[in-house]
Amino acid sequence: xxxxxxxxxxxxxxxxxxxxxxxxxxxxxxxxxxxxxxxxxxxxxxxxxxxxxxxxxxxxxxxxxxxxxxxxxxxxxxxxxxxxxxxxxxxxxxxxxxxxxxxxxxxxxxxxxxxxxxxxxxxxxxxxxxxxxxxxxxxxxxxxxxxxxxxxxxxxxxxxxxxxxxxxxxxxxxxxxxxxxxxxxxxxxxxxxxxxxxxxxxxxxxxxxxxxxxxxxxxxxxxxxxxxxxxxxxxxxxxxxxxxxxxxxxxxxxxxxxxxxxxxxxxxxxxxxxxxxxxxxxxxxxxxxxxxxxxxxxxxxxxxxxxxxxxxxxxxxxxxxxxxxxxxxxxxxxxxxxxxxxxxxxxxxxxxxxxxxxxxxxxxxxxxxxxxxxxxxxxxxxxxxxxxxxxxxxxxxxxxxxxxxxxxxxxxxxxxxxxxxxxx
Numbered sequence: 001x002x003x004x005x006x007x008x009x010x011x012x013x014x015x016x017x018x019x020x021x022x023x024x025x026x027x028x029x030x031x032x033x034x035x036x037x038x039x040x041x042x043x044x045x046x047x048x049x050x051x052x053x054x055x056x057x058x059x060x061x062x063x064x065x066x067x068x069x070x071x072x073x074x075x076x077x078x079x080x081x082x083x084x085x086x087x088x089x090x091x092x093x094x095x096x097x098x099x100x101x102x103x104x105x106x107x108x109x110x111x112x113x114x115x116x117x118x119x120x121x122x123x124x125x126x127x128x129x130x131x132x133x134x135x136x137x138x139x140x141x142x143x144x145x146x147x148x149x150x151x152x153x154x155x156x157x158x159x160x161x162x163x164x165x166x167x168x169x170x171x172x173x174x175x176x177x178x179x180x181x182x183x184x185x186x187x188x189x190x191x192x193x194x195x196x197x198x199x200x201x202x203x204x205x206x207x208x209x210x211x212x213x214x215x216x217x218x219x220x221x222x223x224x225x226x227x228x229x230x231x232x233x234x235x236x237x238x239x240x241x242x243x244x245x246x247x248x249x250x251x252x253x254x255x256x257x258x259x260x261x262x263x264x265x266x267x268x269x270x271x272x273x274x275x276x277x278x279x280x281x282x283x284x285x286x287x288x289x290x291x292x293x294x295x296x297x298x299x300x301x302x303x304x305x306x307x308x309x310x311x312x313x314x315x316x317x318x319x320x321x322x323x324x325x326x327x328x329x330x331x332x333x334x335x336x337x338x339x340x341x342x343x344x345x346x347x348x349x350x351x352x353x354x355x356x357x358x359x360x361x362x363x364x365x366x367x368x369x370x371x372x373x374x375x376x377x378x379x380x381x382x383x384x385x386x387x388x389x390x391x392x393x394x395x396x397x398x399x400x401x402x403x404x405x406x407x408x409x410x411x412x413x414x415x416x417x418x419x420x421x422x423x424x
Contacts (some may be wrong), residue, residue: 059349
């Protein structure tokens with residue numbers, strides 16, 4: 001089946017509420033990695049809000065790629081982005097991303113969408129033979145991450161996730177110091193006590209803005225009446241994210257807990273036990289790794305410094321920030337790479353370099369889908385532990401709670417008809 005025919009059928013099936021029956025086998029579609037070292041990639045953007053615009057124009061994307069098309073379920077945002085980003089007048093613009101995947105000849109797509117829509121969009125893009133740069137948090141549930149890992153491996157797709165500290169030189173260097181024992185055995189890691197998501201209370205619906213496809217925006221979640229606080233503040237609501245505001249578990253918490261996973265060398269595993277200390281929706285959480293290391297979410301807000309964590313070993317301490325690190329062992333700083341302030345233009349440069357290099361080499365990127373899934377799972381485990389308010393045992397190999405059916409039910413959520421996973 002040709003890619004265009006497949007995608008046309010996918011659009012029709014989704015409109016009819018039918019899940020897609022198969023993945024296209026690897027090798028059927030053209031390989032985007034065959035470009036030469038000086039060729040630029042053709043890319044599209046799915047989601048043209050603030051983060052999307054930053055990635056379009058605020059980094060070094062133009063060194064590697066040309067934006068050919070963009071799509072957003074709120075069509076006005078595509079038009080606004082095209083006016084704000086150099087070269088936007090040449091884009092092909094869409095409201096339904098599936099039509100863009102069908103019609104455009106792209107090598108890769110960027111997916112800076114809402115969290116609750118991201119996994120399905122990534123799956124469809126990989127089905128279309130494209131590589132993907134997905135923003136964080138990657139998933140709404142642990143099950144979504146499992147599905148994405150399987151799909152990426154089956155289709156031989158590159159999927160880089162936007163936890164850019166994985167590529168920032170100082171963070172890479174400091175993580176290696178911790179992993180290789182520069183401060184001895186790490187007994188405790190301190191991270192911020194990140195905020196949980198909030199449950200939405202039903203409110204009277206308001207008129208849907210002209211040009212917004214509300215059904216498409218709601219994606220897998222319930223088709224609630226439109227409300228501007230749902231659309232405009234989606235990151236704080238449990239239905240759409242795991243606490244995506246800046247200080248939320250899956251907001252800045254995604255970066256911090258990924259930094260923990262990276263420095264501990266637990267990229268393909270996770271904690272084995274967790275419990276709350278105190279009560280309430282923002283109870284402190286302690287997680288224990290198989291090595292005996294304790295991860296404690298108990299630190300205060302300290303501006304952007306909390307995009308990392310404090311690693312306490314029996315031979316010293318390292319505090320990994322975003323773009324730099326501190327230590328009580330001054331000799332460890334002598335070879336530190338160039339540092340930079342947190343959250344400034346240019347901090348994603350190395351992550352983009354890595355992504356596009358992997359499009360050519362077909363090697364797995366620094367924030368590969370499986371690494372990102374495992375880190376994102378730690379965020380989900382924090383939320384589940386707080387919700388249940390009791391000690392939980394986690395099997396990171398099986399990715400299930402041990403002897404706890406109630407907890408295991410929280411690994412996934414029902415998906416609305418028409419937005420089911422494609423069957424692998």
